Amino acid sequence: MLKKELWLPGMQEDTLILPEHISDFLEILIPVDATESEFDAMVLVNESGSNFMNGILDLDTYMDILDSVGIDPQFHLQDAAWQAANLLNY
Numbered sequence: 001m002l003k004k005e006l007w008l009p010g011m012q013e014d015t016l017i018l019p020e021h022i023s024d025f026l027e028i029l030i031p032v033d034a035t036e037s038e039f040d041a042m043v044l045v046n047e048s049g050s051n052f053m054n055g056i057l058d059l060d061t062y063m064d065i066l067d068s069v070g071i072d073p074q075f076h077l078q079d080a081a082w083q084a085a086n087l088l089n090y
Contacts, residue, residue, distance in 0.1 A: 023053040025080040028071070041069040 026049030030042045045066060052062040063073035 021050075021053070022084075023050040025084050026050075026053065026076070028076075045069060045071065 027046050028042055030038050034042070048057060048062055048065045051057040052059070057065075063077075066073040066076055
């Protein structure tokens with residue numbers, strides 16, 4: 001099961017750097033010592049997030065992909081919305 005680390009894009013010390021694309025809010029990161037299957041799942045989730053934001057995948061399909069790799073879709077999307085809101089309110 002993948003663990004999603006909380007991360008606020010753009011926050012580096014006292015500097016705010018905006019993400020290049022809105023899909024960056026849906027990215028997940030894995031530790032350096034991750035297994036090959038965890039790496040494959042990360043790639044799948046990150047590509048799916050980009051495809052979802054570009055209208056290639058619908059919401060149900062995207063949520064099914066998240067669920068298939070052990071990520072709670074509701075939490076993942078709420079967390080992404082929280083990150084975006086906090087960045088906008090910074």
